[in-house]
Amino acid sequence: MTDGKIWLNGSLVEYDDAKIHVLTHGLHYGTGVFEGIRCYKTEDGSVIFRLQDHVKRLIESGRIYFMDLGFSARELERAIIDTVIANKMEECYVRPIAYYGYGKMGVNPMPNKVSVAIAAWKWDEYIKGAEEKGARLMVSSWMRLDPRTMPMHAKSTANYANSALARVEAIKAGFDEAIMLNSSGMVVEASAENVFIVKDGTLITPPTSSGALAGITRDSIITIAKQNGINFLERNISRDELYIADEVFLSGTAAEVKPVGEIDNRTIGQDGGRPGKMTKQLKALFEAVVHGRDQKFKTWLTLLKS
Ligand SMILES: Cc1ncc(COP(=O)(O)O)c(C=O)c1O
Structure with missing residues (x-):
């Protein structure tokens, strides 16, 4: 640009x-x-x-x-x-x-x-190659900013110094992206995306009280999932639960829905880390919504002409 x-x-x-x-x-x-x-x-x-x-x-x-x-x-x-x-x-x-x-x-x-x-x-491909193989993530050695330190409901530039440290650490270690934990050791979010896991057919994401940003893509995914009868839970997720999740994906405006194939060198799911069924389903539903192919969510779209 x-x-x-x-x-x-x-x-x-x-x-x-x-x-x-x-x-x-x-x-x-x-x-x-x-x-x-x-x-x-x-x-x-x-x-x-x-x-x-x-x-x-x-x-x-x-x-x-x-x-x-x-x-x-x-x-x-x-x-x-x-x-x-x-x-x-x-x-x-x-x-x-x-x-x-x-x-x-x-x-x-x-x-x-x-x-x-x-x-x-133009910001097309956010994490290259993740669509087919799934992104490779590491749990960062940097703790996510604590809500007692910074107001995490504010999307402030200051919060991104913490994100940048985690992202650079991950890239230098040969990964695509970092996942950060909070002071209780629970999963919060990635450097610029929210995190979802799928376990035994249930979609799970940490609550914003974990310190995660109230992501608008996160909210869209939750709403779309509920609308489509998908079992959904908002609860804390521990680090080891990431390793044994059936599926993991990230959500964010830049990243959209990004499948995760590997975390801390452990392959996610049973198919070599390739995107799982629910991830693919939610990704397709999300894409239909943003491209105006789903009448139910037309109120989320503002025509440029308006
Ligand atoms: C730290 C962090 N978490 C989550 C998100 C996802 O938020 P949204 O879906 O509103 O883009 C972002 C992206 O802005 C982010 O920077």
Whole structure:
């Protein structure tokens, strides 16, 4: 991604003009909140998936950090739509971000103005090769941020220093992605995805009280699973339960539904780590929903023309 338009504080500017000052508070102290949203092609035209829910989470993330974004939910939704339209992409990933700007240095962000930016780019394959073989994961030596340390309902830039440490550790060790545990040793999430396991026909994911982000893809999968009569449980998952799960997959806006084939060098399931039946079923159902082929979930889609 090197060209196109970026929405910055109310107007669309050229890609190269979307610059920030080096003394931006968010850069020094991690005082920013952001979203990841996807735009999909459907028969009726391009749509943004769960736009209102993403904007709501962005505003709520800001509220946790006393950050008034200065734009209403409706204005932000419109700005996101305008950014995608301006970049002329049928399918893309959209990244709204709000951050404390510059003016007064020091840990307290409050004297600085909040800026909001929205960019869009093509983000096709997130973990290469995972669709067929299943991703290779390791349990990170880095503990997931504790809700007593950081507010995990805020999708804040600061949380991603923890994610980046875990992701880099995994990549350097030859894995695709990391799974992190909480201070009780229970599974929380991957560096940028929620985690699901399938055991004896039941779909299971850790509760957000584990410290996991209330993922919008996670919520979509749970809703779709329930609608399709799949047994579902939200409960804590221990590390060793990952190893003996029948299936494991990750969910997230960037990753969508990613099958997991291996964790800590243990093959998942009975088929050499290849994607399991329920993972394939949920992935197909999710894809039908985001591409507008499932009438029941049309309210999750916002047409770009609207
Ligand atoms: C740490 C973390 N957990 C979970 C998710 C999945 O959330 P969503 O499905 O809303 O993209 C993300 C992605 O943003 C994430 O960064």
